[in-house]
Amino acid sequence: MEAKRNMSKEEKQNIKEVNQKIVEVFGFCLMDQHQERIGNFKIEPPGLFRGRGDHPKQGKLKKRIQPEDVIINCSRDSKIPEPPLGHKWKEVRFDNTVTWLASWTENVQGSCKYIMLNANSKLKGEKDWEKYEVARNLKSRIEAIREKYKQDWKSKQMVARQRAVALYFIDKLALRAGTEKEEGETADTVGCCSLRVEHIKLYPELDRQQHVVEFDFLGKDSIRYYNKVPVKKSVFKNLKLFMENKQGDDDLFDRLNTSLLNKHLNSLMPGLTAKVFRTFNASVTLQQQLKELTDSSANMPEKILSYNRANRAVAVLCNHQRAPPKTFEQSMANLQSKIESRMEQLALAKKELKLAKKEAKKSKDDKLQTVLEKKKKLVQRCEEQLMKLEVQATDREENKQIALGTSKLNYLDPRISVAWCNNMGVPLDKIYNKSQREKFAWAIDMTELDFEF
Secondary structure, eight states: OHHHHTOOHHHHHHHHHHHHHHHHHHSEEEETTEEEEBSOOOOOOSEEOOOSSSOTTTTOEEOOOOGGGOEEEOOTTSOOOOOOTTOOOSEEEOOTTSOOSEEEEOTTTOOEEEEOBOTTSHHHHHHHHHHHHHHHHHHHHHHHHHHHHHHHTTOSSHHHHHHHHHHHHHHHHOOOOOOOOOTTTSOSOOOSTTOBGGGEEEEEEETTEEEEEEEEEEOGGGOEEEEEEEOOHHHHHHHHHHHTTOOTTSBTTTTOOHHHHHHHHHHHSTTOOHHHHHHHHHHHHHHHHHHHHOOTTSOHHHHHHHHHHHHHHHHHHTTOBOOOOTTHHHHHHHHHHHHHHHHHHHHHHHHHHHHHHHHHHHOOOHHHHHHHHHHHHHHHHHHHHHHHHHHHHHHHHHTTTBOOHHHHHHTSOHHHHHHHHHHHTOOGGGTSOHHHHHHTHHHHHHOOTTOOO
16 A cells, blocks of 8 residues: 555556556446446455454455356357466356346355446446336335334234334334344344344333333444334334243244245335335435425535435434544544634634725725725635535534445435435535446436426
């Protein structure tokens, strides 16, 4: 890393040119007679497996992937890529029902890895649009679905009760559904359906609220989920029932798994899964928050702060946390010194303006009037710059342990953001970076001003 920093401009340019040539050879494919960019076409080199959090397989050796481990997927009439000299592919498939171009199995966890099309490809754009349309369709059926699971809280069948309570948590708290794992295979992470008795505590009353459930477990990527939530009385009573005669390591929803839950959801609405609830609630939250937080008469930094706060509300709902950046304290100190410097400049500019007003009052000289106007503009500019820095500091402090990117890329319908930008006069590049704008090109092209999720 240090060596890279110390490189000259010419050395960096040479590396850039070499990488560009590699992209030109390996970075594109033909799909339906159109050239499409491939996502990440490089296979990871051998090394030690790190994993997330306190992973039980941490430190195991990731072996080098050979051509003999790789499955190629292409059209029958296409030119099949040549393997490196002296090697052959594990298999060549002609499967047009999947979207991956190459696949292999890594040795540490036995999971399949894929080479796919880039995020801005036509295929990915269509899939994104379909995903958000399913979530939008849920809007018209959500009340009926909620009514159904509330009725099932009193069902005579235990499986229906467990399913209804789990669905209530997925809907209300945007919990991931969770999948079954073989013991010891991966880190001890859980979702809603795989919660154990030890992951929740029940309080008839806590902090002046009734029927409170305390959640404490490791979610995806070993991120801790900790929350105290007041729930409906029927939900509280059912949880007590589910926990009866069970030990801490027993499943809370012992009659339920993700497959059963998703099968039930699909019967309520075609294409509906537990993940769709997460997308739906995230997008609805963003739209509501933008309406509540944004003032059309605010200046640009304030509007962007409002957007980030709306995005932050979604990130908190979805438990998208991060560790504070290592450079956070230093960058905040640098920003604070800029604020102090700007405050000094503003104080000086105001002092000079006061003197200019006195001078202009004494005389009608046009030169003095011109100086006065310049001093007014200087004060105004200093005030705007100071406000921009203060908003930036607030935004950075509030984002310290929240990751905004995950929800923005995967759970928030981009049409909400595009419509908001167009209505508020905010340039799209203030919200989405270049790669995000490429990924959501379909939304940028089709979104009307009056779009509602």
